[in-house]
Amino acid sequence: xxxxxxxxxxxxxxxxSLRLSCAASGFTFSNYAMTWVRQPPGKGLEWVSVIxxxxxxxxxADSVRGRFSISRDNSKNTVYxxxxxxxxxxxxxxxxxKGSTYRWDDPxxxxxxxxxxxxxxxxxxx
Amino acid sequence: DIVMTQxxxxxxxxxxxxxxxxxxxxxxxxxxxxxxxxxxWYQQRPGQxxxxxIYWASARESGVPDRFSGSGSGTDFTLTITSLQAEDVAxxxxxxxxxxxxxxxxxxxxxxx
Numbered sequence: 001x002x003x004x005x006x007x008x009x010x011x012x013x014x015x016x017s018l019r020l021s022c023a024a025s026g027f028t029f030s031n032y033a034m035t036w037v038r039q040p041p042g043k044g045l046e047w048v049s050v051i052x053x054x055x056x057x058x059x060x061a062d063s064v065r066g067r068f069s070i071s072r073d074n075s076k077n078t079v080y081x082x083x084x085x086x087x088x089x090x091x092x093x094x095x096x097x098k099g100s101t102y103r104w105d106d107p108x109x110x111x112x113x114x115x116x117x118x119x120x121x122x123x124x125x126x
Numbered sequence: 127d128i129v130m131t132q133x134x135x136x137x138x139x140x141x142x143x144x145x146x147x148x149x150x151x152x153x154x155x156x157x158x159x160x161x162x163x164x165x166x167w168y169q170q171r172p173g174q175x176x177x178x179x180i181y182w183a184s185a186r187e188s189g190v191p192d193r194f195s196g197s198g199s200g201t202d203f204t205l206t207i208t209s210l211q212a213e214d215v216a217x218x219x220x221x222x223x224x225x226x227x228x229x230x231x232x233x234x235x236x237x238x239x
Contacts, residue, residue, distance in 0.1 A: 035228075037176075045168075045176060045219055045230045059226045062127075095175050104226065107159060110182055111166045112223040116175035 002026040004096050004117030011123045012086055020081040020120055022096030030054065030074040033099035035112055036081045038092035039119075046092070050112070051079065053102040064090075086124045093119040128152050128222050132231035138239040145207040147234045149220035154200045157224065164224035167196055167205045170233075171216045179218075180205065212238065 008020040022034070036048040049060045049070040058070050069082040079096055097113035104112065129152040139145040147167075155164045163183035168176040178187045180196035183203055193208045207214055215238060220231040 037230075044217075044233045045170075045221075047221075047228045047230060050226065050228070061227045100181075104223075104228075107157060109164070109223065110185070111178055112221060112228045113166075113168070113176065114178060116177070118175055 002098055002115045004098065004115060006094065006096055006117045006120035009094065009120030009122045011125065013126050014086060014088060014124055016086050016124070017082070017084045018086070018122060020083065020094055020096075020122070022079045022081075022117055024077045024079070024096075024098065027098065029072075029077040031102055033101060033104045034070075034072060034079040035097045035099060035104070036070060036079075036094060037097065037113065037116075038090075038094045038122075040089070040092045047112075048094070049081065050099070050104045052104070057103065059104070083122070086122075088124050091122060091124045093121050095119045127227055128155070128225060128229050130220055130222055130229050130231035132218075132220060132234050134234060135232070136235040136237065138237045139207075139210050140239045141212065142209050143239075145210050145214070145236055147205040147218050147220075147236075149198075149203040149205070149231050151201045151203075151222050151224075155222045155224035156200050163199050163203070164222060165196075165198070165203050166221045166223060167194075168219045168221065169214075169216045170219065171213075176219065207236075210236075210238070 072079040101109040165183040167180040217233045
């Protein structure tokens with residue numbers, strides 16, 4: 001069974017930083033792209049970033065490019081999201097998700113988020 | 127970026143009746159090389175993460191009840207729930223995964239009438 005467990009969220013002041021982690025199990029982690037999406041309180045889903053199976057390729061939403069950094073450690077079956085220069089509008093539940101292929105642009109992909117974790121909450125406030 | 131627009135924003139349907147959700151993309155998500163639409167539907171129950179229901183616009187994910195079905199092509203898509211059950215109360219999102227960023231619609235909230 002695929003399992004994804006996010007951690008690292010919390011209360012942080014504006015301008016601060018956090019590193020979110022997502023520990024994966026139940027599948028061959030290095031074979032799949034991984035995605036982060038977020039959901040502000042009471043609002044819809046926002047796609048944030050994706051990383052390829054080997055970690056060599058990444059893509060970011062414009063709203064986070066330059067402040068967020070996605071990475072992965074395939075020896076630890078973990079994907080990370082480093083979030084810097086935090087703003088109030090970054091307050092959200094952050095979900096990691098398993099992709100369906102090694103790269104997100106593989107034509108055989110059947111989705112972006114095959115399975116999601118339970119999420120970790122980030123609150124940016126002074 | 128591809129803009130996804132869902133309608134309606136909310137929907138109230140009686141148990142056992144049909145629920146229909148629409149999703150439009152600002153440009154086609156049909157990949158001509160394989161004739162597949164890169165469009166997925168997700169269900170998010172209260173307090174839960176999103177769950178994949180439909181991919182390639184009309185393929186049902188394993189374990190999803192057959193009362194859920196997807197249709198459409200190009201820029202116009204529909205999710206249909208036949209014979210609504212109480213556990214179907216949720217927000218439903220469409221997402222295009224044709225080109226990054228993989229954008230979502232704003233969601234349609236389904237309630238029981």
